[in-house]
Amino acid sequence: MPSPEPLKRVLVTGGAGYIGSHVIYTLQTTRRYKVISIDNLHNAHPKSLDRVEQIARDALPADASEQDRDSTKIDTYTCDLTKRDEVRAVFEKYGKGGIWGVIHIAAYKAVGESTQIPLTYYENNVSATLYLLQIMNEFDCTRMVYSSSATVYGTPPVIPIPESTRLKADSPYGKTKVMSETILEDLCSAEPQRWRALSLRYFNPAGAHPSGLIGEDPRGRPGNLLPLLAHMAVGRVQDSKLRVFGNDYPTPDGTCVRDYLHVLDLAKGHLLALDALAPASTVFDNCPTDARYKAYNLGRGQGVSVLQIVDAMRKATGYNFEWEVVGRRRGDVPDLTADPLLAQKELGFTAPQDLETMCRDLWNWQTKNPWGYGEPSGALAPREYNVKTEANGAAKS
Template sequence: MVDKKQRILIPGGAGYIGSHVVLCVLLTRRYKVTVVDNYHNSFPTSIERIEKIALDALPKDASQADRDACKVDLIKGDMRERDTFDRAFAQYKGDDAIYAVILVAALKAVGESGEIPIDYYDVNISGLVNLLRSMKEAKAARLVYSSSATVYGTPKTIPIPETSPLQAESVYGRTKQIGETIIKDTCDAYPDEFRAISLRYFNPAGAHPSGLIGEDPRGKPGNLLPLLAQMAVGKYREPGLQVFGNDYPTPDGTCVRDYIHIMDLAGGHVNALDALSDDSKFAQLPSPGKYKAYNLGKGKGMSVLQMIEAMKKVTGYGYPYKIVGRRKGDVPDLTADPSLAEKELGFKAVHNLEDMSRDLWNWQSKNPQGYGQQ
């Protein structure tokens, strides 16, 4: 194993997806990681646990450089402030200079985004622009960007290819769509400097199998799987589970989503980092810049009722539920066509629904209060 490791900056690395991404990047033993986070929706405890998992995964004869690289540098900072990223880039020089950035940090709740749009644009757009400026000045212009399937709005074709029109229907989705546009424009304007990959996540779920890290949203979870996990440990059981609509054009009438195990999704970021170093991945693009977008999904749709059933099996909780009216903004089916990421990035989601529900329950049952029980 070569001991020369490149430094990756991961804003938002303390959060749910970010913590698993940091772990997967460390597990390659090819990189060192610096996280920037303001803990708006996370706890620094996640980083301590990542370091433990990464150290435990090393072989007994691992070098000191490998051990040192399991230590994550943590910078507390808000990406809305211009100097946050300047400080981060200035901290590392020469051989240790930041090589690439994986931008995970964002506000991410669809419903909330319509209530406080200025905050969403401030964090997700101003924060991104701050980052790009700092990257340009530091000449560290390789970026992997957390985008979302919400950029497709209500898609015409299922499974959804990357060529599907971008027509986000929520403020949150628009921040991701605009974010992608800003990044592409930047890559087009500076084709010799910038290269970037947007990863359009479908529905990440589950946890690392150790049960040490997982999803710990503040307040009542907005997503189905974390809600089911928390209900099983006794939270949010009143007023009972609501299933929004059973008259959609889907096999059982409830909404279908493409759930992807978080370790598969996180691993996709390592594929993207590798692709950023590979000129052939960016050859023959129609635009001048070096920008590409990929779906990260399993390519298999699961309905709300199927997910309830899967969680019932692992938790033993019955999930009494009530069918209520459709929820504004829900689309019947969001299933990815992940074949482009498979072909060009070598990405493949290998975990199944059983792995996902088992690992989610392992995390939740071991950490009923999330990281907050510390």
């Protein structure tokens, strides 16, 4: 029997975060990759990677090979992508050609915050991407899967949104994603024989691994609707009512509509994209130029409204959420629903898990981990914890 191919080293930036930890889990299920994680822990907890390793170890068969066992161990580095020397030091450990590809997830991602501190967002999201690509180039690592966002479309002229939609982001956050996509496309155009890259435009990831071992654990007040509702139901958020920003949009119930997909379905999209960067892949055969670059939507193609989300979480948690309508929030787009057909056709991407499953898995994670990955020192009981409560309709990555 021929020996298996050696593990391919894949570096995941933002590996300890919500998306990153589920992506690493998905890579490990294949036992084909050796994962390297870089994270500055700005909005993540190192315990997440310990738990990902635990899930991978527990899934090994009794007769697992040494290579299989090695695939469950994550090479973890705490460093900042805006500090080139720190990133270069990681690449130097593996040498030229030692890292097969990069999944670049790390970024600041709060739309509202980006309007208040745009320079911080441009430095962290655009400059860091530029530095990372320069160091990758230096070490002959020329494959990237890039974590983009549906916010690149701004207010789209057509719903559902195809990838051919013009890019016209409304917020500094969205613009950082457009800029980074542009840099990647220009690089692939300049060196089509070396570089291959795919940008994945996320819609709204939700849910958690069904074990309840890993999930979303935002620092401070949750900026997105589903984790906010979970914090309300578990008692970490004490406001009596959820604030819903506007109910006079041109949508079925007047509230903003978003396309939610299970975080594990999103993670599988990264695995498919990574495989599509392999030399034998045919994904780039229909590119209009020599550049080996494409962008794909990752969504379900089914929009749900803020009020539908609230109702789904009520059913999952048994908690009777009360809400009140306040004025529209600047920058909110009425409807962001994906047209996912291109990713289905070319990558084989599907997102079969429904909203009920997302809410169930989120609540399973939250009830098993009321304080997320770590209880704050001197913590109050959850129901004495008080922060503002808002319904966020913004797309996120």
